[in-house]
Amino acid sequence: MTTRVELAAERLKQAHANALGALDAACALAFDAGAEAERAAKTGYERHVAIARTRAAQHIAEHSSAARDLGVELVRSADDPLAVADYVAAGTLYLPGADSGVNQDIVVPCVLPFIGRGNVVLNLDGELGTHLIRHLVWAAYSGTAPGQLDVIGYDPTLTGLLSPFAGIKEASESAFTGLNRPRELSQVVDRLVGDVQRVNDLLRGTGDTLLDFRARTGHPVERWQALVLLDTPEGIDEETYRRLLSLGKVGPAVGISLVWLTKPEADKPGWWDQEKVEKSAEVLEAKNGALQWRAHPQFALRIARPAASELVRETNFLVASIRSASVPSVPFERIQQTERRWTDSSADGLTFAIGMAGPHVVEVTLGDERQQRHNVLVTGAVGQGKSNLLKVIVHSLCQRYAPEELQLYMLDFKAGVTLFPFASMPGAIDYLPHARVLGLESDRDFGLAVLKHLDDELGRRSRLFRPYGDDISKYRAAVTQPPLPRIVLIIDEFHMMFEPTDKTAEDGARLLEGLARRGRACGIHIVLASQTISGIAALMARENGIFAQFPIRVALKNAVAESFATLSQGNDAAARLRARGEAVLNQDYGVASANQQVVIAVANDSVLSSLQRAWWEAARRSVTPPLVFDGAHLVRLSEAIFAIQTLRRHVMSEGRAPAALVGYPIDISGTPLAISLPDDPGRHLAVLGAGEKTGSLEEAESATNNAIGILQAASVSLALQHPAGDADFVCFDFLDHVTARRNNYYEWLNLMERLGYPVQIVQKADVGAYLRTLADELLEGTVARRTYLVAFGLDRASSLETPDAFAHRPVEDLQLILRDGPVRGIHLLGWWSNAATFRNHLGFGGDGFIETMIMLRLDQASVQEFLGPFVSWSVRDNRGLVADRTQLPEPTTVVPFAPMTLRDSTSLLKVDWES
Numbered sequence: 052m053t054t055r056v057e058l059a060a061e062r063l064k065q066a067h068a069n070a071l072g073a074l075d076a077a078c079a080l081a082f083d084a085g086a087e088a089e090r091a092a093k094t095g096y097e098r099h100v101a102i103a104r105t106r107a108a109q110h111i112a113e114h115s116s117a118a119r120d121l122g123v124e125l126v127r128s129a130d131d132p133l134a135v136a137d138y139v140a141a142g143t144l145y146l147p148g149a150d151s152g153v154n155q156d157i158v159v160p161c162v163l164p165f166i167g168r169g170n171v172v173l174n175l176d177g178e179l180g181t182h183l184i185r186h187l188v189w190a191a192y193s194g195t196a197p198g199q200l201d202v203i204g205y206d207p208t209l210t211g212l213l214s215p216f217a218g219i220k221e222a223s224e225s226a227f228t229g230l231n232r233p234r235e236l237s238q239v240v241d242r243l244v245g246d247v248q249r250v251n252d253l254l255r256g257t258g259d260t261l262l263d264f265r266a267r268t269g270h271p272v273e274r275w276q277a278l279v280l281l282d283t284p285e286g287i288d289e290e291t292y293r294r295l296l297s298l299g300k301v302g303p304a305v306g307i308s309l310v311w312l313t314k315p316e317a318d319k320p321g322w323w324d325q326e327k328v329e330k331s332a333e334v335l336e337a338k339n340g341a342l343q344w345r346a347h348p349q350f351a352l353r354i355a356r357p358a359a360s361e362l363v364r365e366t367n368f369l370v371a372s373i374r375s376a377s378v379p380s381v382p383f384e385r386i387q388q389t390e391r392r393w394t395d396s397s398a399d400g401l402t403f404a405i406g407m408a409g410p411h412v413v414e415v416t417l418g419d420e421r422q423q424r425h426n427v428l429v430t431g432a433v434g435q436g437k438s439n440l441l442k443v444i445v446h447s448l449c450q451r452y453a454p455e456e457l458q459l460y461m462l463d464f465k466a467g468v469t470l471f472p473f474a475s476m477p478g479a480i481d482y483l484p485h486a487r488v489l490g491l492e493s494d495r496d497f498g499l500a501v502l503k504h505l506d507d508e509l510g511r512r513s514r515l516f517r518p519y520g521d522d523i524s525k526y527r528a529a530v531t532q533p534p535l536p537r538i539v540l541i542i543d544e545f546h547m548m549f550e551p552t553d554k555t556a557e558d559g560a561r562l563l564e565g566l567a568r569r570g571r572a573c574g575i576h577i578v579l580a581s582q583t584i585s586g587i588a589a590l591m592a593r594e595n596g597i598f599a600q601f602p603i604r605v606a607l608k609n610a611v612a613e614s615f616a617t618l619s620q621g622n623d624a625a626a627r628l629r630a631r632g633e634a635v636l637n638q639d640y641g642v643a644s645a646n647q648q649v650v651i652a653v654a655n656d657s658v659l660s661s662l663q664r665a666w667w668e669a670a671r672r673s674v675t676p677p678l679v680f681d682g683a684h685l686v687r688l689s690e691a692i693f694a695i696q697t698l699r700r701h702v703m704s705e706g707r708a709p710a711a712l713v714g715y716p717i718d719i720s721g722t723p724l725a726i727s728l729p730d731d732p733g734r735h736l737a738v739l740g741a742g743e744k745t746g747s748l749e750e751a752e753s754a755t756n757n758a759i760g761i762l763q764a765a766s767v768s769l770a771l772q773h774p775a776g777d778a779d780f781v782c783f784d785f786l787d788h789v790t791a792r793r794n795n796y797y798e799w800l801n802l803m804e805r806l807g808y809p810v811q812i813v814q815k816a817d818v819g820a821y822l823r824t825l826a827d828e829l830l831e832g833t834v835a836r837r838t839y840l841v842a843f844g845l846d847r848a849s850s851l852e853t854p855d856a857f858a859h860r861p862v863e864d865l866q867l868i869l870r871d872g873p874v875r876g877i878h879l880l881g882w883w884s885n886a887a888t889f890r891n892h893l894g895f896g897g898d899g900f901i902e903t904m905i906m907l908r909l910d911q912a913s914v915q916e917f918l919g920p921f922v923s924w925s926v927r928d929n930r931g932l933v934a935d936r937t938q939l940p941e942p943t944t945v946v947p948f949a950p951m952t953l954r955d956s957t958s959l960l961k962v963d964w965e966s
């Protein structure tokens with residue numbers, strides 16, 4: 052298709068030249084006809100005169116209309132992403148009819164070959180030069196697809212002639228560059244010479260110009276550049292002049308055009324040869340005060356004279372279109388065959404495709420012996436296609452390698468949806484069989500847990516490989532079955548792992564650095580992606596040199612500082628990218644000479660999901676679903692049925708003590724945290740701090756109370772570990788009705804009853820009396836059954852501290868129960884939202900009464916008061932800190948269970964607990 056357009060354009064160009072040539076000939080004919088007519092008149096052949104004039108006029112009309120049409124065709128619109136101002140209309144060519152002896156004037160567009168085709172010399176002074184140069188620059192920008200043309204203006208005498216275009220920098224820093232100093236010009240010419248070499252390398256052997264190449268491949272490979280030199284020869288030294296002459300010769304074919312604005316009367320140095328400058332250019336000049344195109348001197352050239360303000364306005368439109376520019380997309384199927392899956396072995400490395408560079412598919416290899424590249428760093432500003440690129444990498448890998456050859460650990464630190472399709476979700480049962488861990492909206496603790504797990508895996512693999520050599524390739528050569536998979540850890544927005552710079556950041560950086568350094572030999576590779584690394588680059592470089600372990604860099608469009616941070620200091624190639632979907636691939640630690648521009652393929656969701664479905668169908672019987680961690684997800688007890696069954700079995704077959712499930716620790720075990728409640732002193736559980744955010748009424752309406760959720764989950768899970776029904780559940784009811792209803796308190800009561808453990812409710816007013824009786828039973832040794840006291844909102848039990856007529860306070864009974872209860876089977880599951888009341892209830896010397904504490908919305912100082920000065924805790928939604936002096940070596944963060952829902956009840960009731 053494009054080739055057809057290109058051929059047509061070629062023909063048009065030819066035709067335009069022919070038409071102008073014919074027009075020249077027709078004009079000559081007209082002159083001849085005029086002369087002939089004169090002669091004829093003289094000799095009296097009036098009739099012949101009339102005929103000759105009419106014929107000439109017809110020819111002129113025909114050819115000038117053809118030239119006009121062709122001019123319009125050649126100056127194409129910039130809507131096409133491959134559009135380039137290869138022909139620009141510099142103005143109109145005009146010939147008065149009378150001059151040709153015909154009645155009508157001849158007006159045709161003056162179409163000059165420009166970007167990608169030629170250079171222009173304007174041999175003009177003053178206003179004419181100003182208008183024409185601005186017009187040409189404007190025509191070049193507007194005729195080229197947005198964002199694909201860089202204009203460099205050299206203005207040694209500070210005329211400010213090109214200043215109306217300076218605003219384009221807002222859209223893209225390199226779209227317009229203004230230079231004033233000879234040294235700057237010399238540097239730019241150096242760079243352009245380098246560009247000539249690079250593009251020539253790309254075109255080598257094809258015989259194409261850049262224009263042909265782009266038309267053939269259908270992709271806007273490379274970019275166009277126009278170097279506009281004002282007031283030449285001012286500010287140009289001999290050496291630069293010579294290099295400019297060379298550029299003029301070879302530049303247009305590789306996309307670099309020159310415009311020279313020369314003052315005809317200016318003094319020129321001896322070495323300056325204007326003829327040589329003009330040799331490879333179209334020349335517009337003034338002759339006898341009239342503007343003309345040297346190639347067609349019989350025509351007068353008329354040009355538009357836009358006001359600077361008009362150009363500034365147009366420039367603003369251009370800024371908007373550059374910002375929204377995109378390149379023609381490369382479908383995923385074009386870079387990755389999708390018919391045959393799992394064709395490759397990962398024994399010697401992993402290869403994946405990311406996009407195209409011209410007609411070539413671009414692949415990246417990790418972990419091979421030869422190139423020794425093992426980790427990838429990806430950066431790109433918001434919305435430039437980072438998520439898409441990660442999806443392309445994942446799907447290309449998963450299509451080539453079976454799950455037994457490749458395992459993926461993926462963490463997304465932003466609130467995005469990139470990883471969602473890889474997990475099994477309601478409405479889509481399939482999942483990515485290669486995925487072992489998916490951290491959606493990961494938090495830093497989870498990130499750390501994954502790094503620790505992989506660090507352990509690294510250690511395990513090193514030991515495993517030792518007898519066979521020192522790396523995975525040697526191991527796999529010796530032990531072919533089962534294949535040991537390579538692991539790829541992909542972390543999106545990984546910089547969030549290192550903010551703020553606290554212990555988690557330090558531990559994370561240390562682990563990541565270890566993995567990055569030692570992972571290659573063990574078949575563990577890392578892909579880190581981020582929109583901004585300039586902030587952390589210094590930290591990472593100083594402390595660990597992590598990026599030194601990332602030879603492969605893929606930089607999507609970004610700011611200059613990010614480009615430097617991702618590639619290398621001074622390598623601004625990522626900032627010079629124009630469109631979303633373009634990237635700089637650099638497989639040599641960011642060294643500028645290794646830059647390769649790539650159009651990243653587009654991961655079309657429907658294609659990818661059908662691939663995933665096929666992989667899942669093929670692997671579902673041999674793999675388990677990935678562990679999915681979603682930091683914002685409310686966890687429910689119905690997700691822990693398997694864990695309850697396991698605990699129940701342990702109680703029944705091994706006589707273990709029942710354990711209360713409270714939430715999921717932030718690790719990759721996927722197993723909820725169970726707090727064992729043997730009949731030992733201190734085995735109670737206290738939840739401390741507010742269970743929910745206290746905010747607006749609206750927030751309060753929708754809030755879920757984690758404290759209530761924990762106690763509900765703990766009691767239901769404990770009940771199910773008493774298969775013989777040999778436990779009582781007693782609830783102290785301090786909840787107000789609204790909070791109780793909002794947190795499904797009645798649903799919980801209902802479930803407990805239907806499971807066979809009806810809860811005895813003790814009303815607020817009766818709690819004192821109940822405690823009294825229970826304390827008496829304890830003292831008398833008459834407690835008959837295991838009893839769980841479930842107390843919601845104990846800090847509201849102010850009456851506990853009110854003395855009775857005998858100066859006895861019910862809280863003393865509570866303290867007795869806390870102290871002596873557990874060994875008689877009495878365990879408290881209590882929630883105090885206020886830490887001070889909790890302290891009062893424990894009383895003097897009550898520190899050891901409750902061994903398990905779960906901190907929710909409690910400030911750091913209060914937490915340290917209970918757990919010591921080295922524990923750090925910051926309140927977060929949907930998180931709790933569990934401390935247990937006897938069961939946990941150190942306090943552990945959990946995602947606490949949310950209150951029961953009807954769905955939980957239904958699921959729990961459906962289970963056949965006896966089987």
Ligand SMILES: Nc1ncnc2c1ncn2[C@@H]1O[C@H](COP(=O)(O)OP(=O)(O)OP(=O)(O)O)[C@@H](O)[C@H]1O
Pocket residue numbers: 377378379380381431432433434435436437438439440467582631632633650651652653
């Ligand atoms: N290679 C590409 N070719 C064409 N369009 C693309 C390409 N990559 C991304 N896009 C389009 O750009 C948009 C943004 O892409 P994507 O979500 O991948 O960006 P991102 O950088 O991850 O964004 P964010 O920073 O918001 O997460 C999407 O609409 C996507 O379709």
